[in-house]
Amino acid sequence: MAVDMTAPDGHPADPGSWLLNRIDTREHRLTCQIEQTQTEIDTLTARLGELSEQVEHLRITRKTLIFLAEEDPAPAEPLAAPAVPDHPAYQQILPVFGEAGASLRARDVAMALDLPLTRNDIQNLRAKLKRLADRGILVKTEPGLFTQPRP
Structure with a gap:
């Protein structure tokens, strides 16, 4: 080339x-x-x-x-039950919900406890139900309607 x-x-x-x-x-x-x-x-x-x-x-x-999978989970501490106020009225209210097994209004609870159905008495009972709901002892499912919490 x-x-x-x-x-x-x-x-x-x-x-x-x-x-x-x-x-x-x-x-x-x-x-x-x-x-x-x-x-x-x-x-x-x-x-x-x-x-x-x-x-x-x-x-x-x-x-x-x-x-995380191998780690032993710490035993869950049982939740302490909410403290029910000492007043006897609260001690009378809770069995009504246990027997009813359903949601109740203040008027229903008053009738079950044979309380007078005056406006003032129902308002006082409603205040007690709200207090129990605030403490987690009862649950407010809708305005004016209360029930026991599910386990």
Whole structure:
């Protein structure tokens, strides 16, 4: 295979210059390839870092879940029953709800206790039912309607 050693002006080129030009061209191409390869390496290195971080997060999550699954749960302390006020009226009200097994209004409780059905007496009884609801002994299911909480 014959190598063309002519200069751009058509005259025979100096063999030393011709070789240096070929070396320069080859060096330029290799430098471009190095830069492209380095860019690819940088991109892949960044991606590798991201993937490694995600794997590490999964490992930490796995360790945490295994630890929590193996950990002996502390025995749950039983909830203390809410304290019923000492007044005898409260002691009379609660059995009415136990026997009824349903939601009751103040008027229903007054009738069950054979109390007078005056407005004032029903208002006083309603205040006591609200107090029991505030303490968690009764539950107010809707305005004026009370029941015992479900276990």
